[in-house]
Amino acid sequence: MKPEITLKEVNYENYDELIDLRVKVDQRNFVASNIYSLAEAYAVISSKGYALPFGIYLGDKPVGFLMIGYCPDLEYAKGICNEGEEIPYFLPGSYEVWRFMIDKRYQHRGYGSEALKLALEFIKTKPLGEAEYCCLSYEPENEVARKLYRSFGFEEKELPKGWDEVPAVLKL
Numbered sequence: 001m002k003p004e005i006t007l008k009e010v011n012y013e014n015y016d017e018l019i020d021l022r023v024k025v026d027q028r029n030f031v032a033s034n035i036y037s038l039a040e041a042y043a044v045i046s047s048k049g050y051a052l053p054f055g056i057y058l059g060d061k062p063v064g065f066l067m068i069g070y071c072p073d074l075e076y077a078k079g080i081c082n083e084g085e086e087i088p089y090f091l092p093g094s095y096e097v098w099r100f101m102i103d104k105r106y107q108h109r110g111y112g113s114e115a116l117k118l119a120l121e122f123i124k125t126k127p128l129g130e131a132e133y134c135c136l137s138y139e140p141e142n143e144v145a146r147k148l149y150r151s152f153g154f155e156e157k158e159l160p161k162g163w164d165e166v167p168a169v170l171k172l
């Protein structure tokens with residue numbers, strides 16, 4: 001039977017329990033902490049940008065965190081890329097799975113796959129505006145993430161100049 005996973009918006013009721021979630025020590029390099037991601041989401045939203053943070057829940061139990069971004073056009077892409085970073089062709093006009101983690105206590109039980117499936121279904125409704133692609137990136141040594149994204153149809157791309165994470169792209 002499929003796990004009953006849902007995505008819930010982050011609000012005053014649940015932000016605290018999401019901050020408590022942790023990856024394994026040897027995975028800390030793969031994803032920012034949830035407290036950092038929520039601070040970043042606040043900063044992006046208050047600068048009129050796009051960030052949609054969600055808790056990943058098994059029933060009422062928080063098991064992970066996921067954040068979706070949106071880059072409508074080249075102007076916005078210039079604002080989110082650091083100096084010296086190439087703007088790849090797929091970034092303007094894309095959604096991003098920007099952060100994605102399952103707490104160390106709940107990994108390898110199918111929750112991550114189910115959450116990613118829900119996130120992609122949501123992205124395909126184009127909730128923030130039109131887009132051609134969904135993209136994301138991962139550390140080159142993150143084999144679990146690479147395999148998972150590939151199973152959803154993400155195609156790995158060459159490392160753009162100035163990037164240190166491998167991008168992968170799904171045509172919407």
Ligand SMILES: CC(C)(COP(=O)(O)OP(=O)(O)OC[C@H]1O[C@@H](n2cnc3c(N)ncnc32)[C@H](O)[C@@H]1OP(=O)(O)O)[C@@H](O)C(=O)NCCC(=O)NCCS
Nearest residue numbers: 023027030031100101102107108109110111112113138145
């Ligand atoms: C990547 C991550 C979100 C996957 O979540 P998860 O709930 O553990 O994944 P699932 O249980 O749904 O498994 C997805 C696939 O990965 C495989 N997998 C999961 N954990 C694994 C492990 N420790 N070793 C080997 N394979 C593993 C599963 O077997 C499954 O593959 P299958 O469909 O071929 O069986 C989770 O491992 C994680 O939080 N990692 C640390 C943070 C991170 O890397 N985030 C992504 C940043 S880009």
